[in-house]
Amino acid sequence: MLVFSRPVSPVSLVMPSQQRLVGERLICERGGREVFRDLSFSLAAGRALALVGPNGAGKSSLLRLTAGLVRPVSGTLELKGFDPELTVAEQAHYLGHLDALKPALTVAENLDFWIRALGGGPGVALGVALDQVGLARLAELPAQYLSAGQRRRLALARLLVVHRPLWLLDEPTTALDVAAQARLFELIAGHLAAGGLVMAATHQPLAVTTDELKLAGEAVQ
Numbered sequence: 001m002l003v004f005s006r007p008v009s010p011v012s013l014v015m016p017s018q019q020r021l022v023g024e025r026l027i028c029e030r031g032g033r034e035v036f037r038d039l040s041f042s043l044a045a046g047r048a049l050a051l052v053g054p055n056g057a058g059k060s061s062l063l064r065l066t067a068g069l070v071r072p073v074s075g076t077l078e079l080k081g082f083d084p085e086l087t088v089a090e091q092a093h094y095l096g097h098l099d100a101l102k103p104a105l106t107v108a109e110n111l112d113f114w115i116r117a118l119g120g121g122p123g124v125a126l127g128v129a130l131d132q133v134g135l136a137r138l139a140e141l142p143a144q145y146l147s148a149g150q151r152r153r154l155a156l157a158r159l160l161v162v163h164r165p166l167w168l169l170d171e172p173t174t175a176l177d178v179a180a181q182a183r184l185f186e187l188i189a190g191h192l193a194a195g196g197l198v199m200a201a202t203h204q205p206l207a208v209t210t211d212e213l214k215l216a217g218e219a220v221q
């Protein structure tokens with residue numbers, strides 16, 4: 001499997017910080033096939049890392065691995081300078097392709113479910129989060145009636161109601177209209193400004209300053 005990685009830009013010059021996510025010599029296999037090998041990166045607090053590469057290159061796999069959903073064959077992942085009692089996954093929000101909503105629950109009930117499932121924490125109040133993603137008026141609507149973009153926005157609200165330093169976002173702009181994308185970029189910028197970290201798989205620029213990790217994947221025949 002053809003994979004290369006390069007160190008991200010010298011972020012320590014931008015924001016001196018001992019707090020960082022460090023991946024070293026990671027090897028990932030999915031379904032018995034190697035996806036990437038010897039992948040190393042370093043992401044400082046306050047920075048975003050865009051995972052770029054063609055379909056199948058391993059962007060989602062790296063996010064899932066960081067979220068603790070896929071076990072690396074070898075290599076290490078460490079969130080340095082944060083709570084040593086917690087795993088990387090416990091300090092991360094993972095937003096995958098699925099929005100993970102319960103259709104029969106209302107918008108507010110879904111978010112309340114996530115607050116409890118994620119263990120509470122010093123996030124913003126539920127109503128504030130709904131307001132920030134533009135869903136306050138739909139708080140009592142069952143999630144099954146939400147449009148694709150509204151579902152995505154509700155999923156994004158999870159990032160706000162429970163604070164976790166590391167956001168792992170898989171194609172976060174999917175289904176979002178231009179205004180909602182702009183709002184997402186504001187939320188990401190706010191999270192970074194507060195010392196958070198963002199790793200995002202994306203096929204389009206995130207409109208915030210990002211470092212870049214290129215995954216080459218297999219050549220398409």
Ligand SMILES: Nc1ncnc2c1ncn2[C@@H]1O[C@H](COP(=O)(O)OP(=O)(O)OP(=O)(O)O)[C@@H](O)[C@H]1O
Nearest residue numbers: 030031035053054055056057058059060061062201
């Ligand atoms: N559960 C799985 N079982 C077997 N193979 C898998 C599994 N999940 C992913 N793969 C394979 O791992 C490789 C990397 O997939 P991944 O979803 O990480 O790529 P990606 O870079 O996110 O692609 P895309 O841009 O299409 O979203 C692909 O070849 C894919 O077929």
